[in-house]
Amino acid sequence: MRIRTPAAIAGAVLVTLMVILAVIGPVIWGDTADKIDAAAILKGASDAHPLGTDNLGRDVLARVLVAGRFSLLLALAATSIGAVVGTVLGALPSVLPPRGARFVTGAVNALVAFPGLLLAMFTAVIAGLGAKGAVLGIGVAIAPSFARLTQTLSATVAGADYVSAARMLGVSRTRILTRHVLPNIAEPLILNITQALGGALLGLAGMSFLGLGVQPPAYDWGRLLFDGFGRIYVTPEVAIGPAIAVALAGIGFNLLGDALAKAASRSAVHGRRVVPVAPAAPGEADPEAVLEVRDLTVTFPGGVTPVRGVSLTVLPGQIVGLVGESGSGKSLTASAIGGLVPYPGVVTSGRLALGGRDIAEMSDKEIGTALAMVFQDPMTSLNPALRVGGQLAEVAVVHQGATRAEASSRAVDRLGHVHLPKPAQVARQHPHELSGGMRQRAVIAMGLMGTPRLVIADEPTTALDVTVQRQILKLLREVTDETNAAALFISHDIAVVGELCDQVVVMYAGRVVEELPVEKLATGAAHPYTRALIDSLPDMDTDRSLPLASIPGRQPAPSDVGTGCAFADRCGLATPRCSAELPPLESYGKAHQVACWEV
Incomplete structure (x- = not known):
């Protein structure tokens, strides 16, 4: 402190x-x-x-x-x-x-x-x-x-x-x-x-x-x-x-x-409980990475560890999708990166760097300028008692030292930048006067009030209909292409991830089980869990006379994860070794890693 x-x-x-x-x-x-x-x-x-x-x-x-x-x-x-x-x-x-x-x-x-x-x-x-x-x-x-x-x-x-x-x-x-x-x-x-x-x-x-x-x-x-x-x-x-x-x-x-x-x-x-557990070797850092995470772990009292040794890298202009079932640790990973893990959670990491700098050493102002977070429910990010424009302007006033007039002008500009019609009018409205899609765009505009190097989008399309969902996904792609910012897109919908992202990171029970380029997702996925997620998605060729494919069993709670592979009880390829030993995340080709004994 x-x-x-x-x-x-x-x-x-x-x-x-x-x-x-x-x-x-x-x-x-x-x-x-x-x-x-x-x-x-x-x-x-x-x-x-x-x-x-x-x-x-x-x-x-x-x-x-x-x-x-x-x-x-x-x-x-x-x-x-x-x-x-x-x-x-x-x-x-x-x-x-x-x-x-x-x-x-x-x-x-x-x-x-x-x-x-x-x-x-x-x-x-x-x-x-x-x-x-x-x-x-x-x-x-x-x-x-x-x-x-x-x-x-x-x-x-x-x-x-x-x-x-x-x-x-x-x-x-x-x-x-x-x-x-x-x-x-x-x-x-x-x-x-x-x-x-x-x-x-x-x-x-x-x-x-x-x-x-x-x-x-x-x-x-x-x-x-x-x-x-x-x-x-x-x-x-x-x-x-x-x-x-x-x-x-x-x-x-x-x-x-x-x-x-x-x-x-x-x-x-606000997440200043980030404790480096082991200094990274000088040669390990990626000088081009916007976000570099190594061995990120989140623990709570009583031995509850919902995030276990997560590592990932996001490059400029790249969108990395973090996918997995509910409870797999995706959102908590994002919270740890953004410094939002609630008390009494403790975050440890070998490296947690944003733009080459250790996040634990960055001030709140620096983090607020370099990192933008978009949450699933925009109503939790927007104060219902304040006008939209005023809330966006506050970001520029607090983090950039802008005058109130400059901040208000920039707020209108950012609202227009995310394709909201009549941005000046939207700026004068309260959140409840906007539709769900418009509120989500306003939250994205809030993140763009600064010049973020990283955008973390935590299931930003879950509550939206498919038409608005596509518009939001297109907007996120436009943002990264235009500003060269990196993005971490979190979703439980592997189809959405496959449409938007460049690289896919699959999590299960708090651990990364596979990382692969998006072009390999449909046909080149190697981990049984990733393949099961893909198989559970119906397409135009799916036989409608058969029941939808599903994954038997359920994901273990963070306090119930054993010493071996957490997916072993649900995996048709599992052997006794899978339950006894934790498979390491190993290279399986270019930009492709898998944690499985049977691959």
């Missing part, structure tokens, strides 16, 4: 200074803070006492510096209580029976709706005035937000196959919670603690200022603010000192927490 923004740096500096102050403050200024001087009682600022003195003549500045340790320790204790209680409450619904889950969820919702400060004051009054009651009160006030966050995160994990398998195996709810649920949501919870520390520190200061927190002779920043507030109009510096300390500490923790959360979000959601 990178936290190099000015706000992040400022937050890190402030937090570091506060921690240093907590360590050295009592050691250096402890005696000065406790020294009573009857001759300097209730004095204002002076050379000897820059922030004045209190009702016993003690130096306020020294007391502010010393109070940093106690203030931070109290905040840490309150945050720990809130985090532990909230995490347990939020995670319980994912492992409790339905009735218990509903009860806990209702309780969390009620607590979230209750004002946090009132909840803290109520708890502190019951627990007793003083530091102990204030810490408990702030901890209870923090807990509902942790519970809501944990509940949201754990709900995404609770439906995973490995959790279902644990339930079926009779694993206890406690073990499911501690072993399967919490480890997979730990990162955002830990990041939230940093933000909560700032809130806890401010809350504790507020409690002490109201007289419900730390009581004399102990003192924290809030207590010092309480003591000095009565003199704010006479000697304001005695109250301003602790107020500044509280503000700086709170701002520091919140800035740092926000920065860490944003950095983690980019890592988890």
Whole structure:
């Protein structure tokens, strides 16, 4: 995670200074803070006492510096209580029976709706005035937000196959919670603690200022603010000192927490979790390749590996088709290339380069300019509340630094470039006013707002009728021919791939089983799975009196793939070796590779 923004740096500096102050403050200024001087009682600022003195003549500045340790320790204790209680409450619904889950969820919702400060004051009054009651009160006030966050995160994990398998195996709810649920949501919870520390520190200061927190002779920043507030109009510096300390500490923790959360979000959601597993040898790189992928693997907790060692190369002006049944890993491969694998997925690769550069080292702006993605459902790519032209213009403004007028003009030009009639009018319309084919063209136009070197089209014609489908395929070919951009076209329809692409990559159960030129697809396919896909396509010569050809069985789930060939159970040529050993992807002629023991 990178936290190099000015706000992040400022937050890190402030937090570091506060921690240093907590360590050295009592050691250096402890005696000065406790020294009573009857001759300097209730004095204002002076050379000897820059922030004045209190009702016993003690130096306020020294007391502010010393109070940093106690203030931070109290905040840490309150945050720990809130985090532990909230995490347990939020995670319980994912492992409790339905009735218990509903009860806990209702309780969390009620607590979230209750004002946090009132909840803290109520708890502190019951627990007793003083530091102990204030810490408990702030901890209870923090807990509902942790519970809501944990509940949201754990709900995404609770439906995973490995959790279902644990339930079926009779694993206890406690073990499911501690072993399967919490480890997979730990990162955002830990990041939230940093933000909560700032809130806890401010809350504790507020409690002490109201007289419900730390009581004399102990003192924290809030207590010092309480003591000095009565003199704010006479000697304001005695109250301003602790107020500044509280503000700086709170701002520091919140800035740092926000920065860490944003950095983690980019890592988890936008794919910066790309880990090179082995550096490629100097001679392996293809200098002409727009996209070069070597040994790409995507893994999720619990040993689920939906993409396993995928390698492919796309050259300028070339369209490579990625084909296979649903669940074969095609779309997840595209997501890994584009940096869109959702948390907690982890992407590893020997090489993952775009235009000769490692994608992991490229900024979001560089990736957004060089890579365009077209998804199956354009409504998920277009905001229904915004006009089409404005959404396209935003790409040029964000990634190219264009003015709003320049970006709008380019948006109209790009809409016309994809053969949309009356592009200026389309730019003023909302997505729901366009047909499915027009929306898909608009999404392609959005990708062309920059100068993409690679276009990834993930089943862009699946939801369209055959006439519009052909128009979209023709448009993709025109785009690559005109701009010399490379394209990765993903589809489960091998007939469409055969019509559009130059090279075909066939995937099965997360692995490439064959790669071949498109002209060999109909008659030269070698892998039994590829041939079965082709045979399942009817043509004009198909005997209609016979049932359509199909592939028996089903593709294994990512967690069920064995050590051998994943297609062995469905293959008529399979031998015992196929189930025991994984066949490597080997050359089978010019630009042709096959992974099969029987070829």
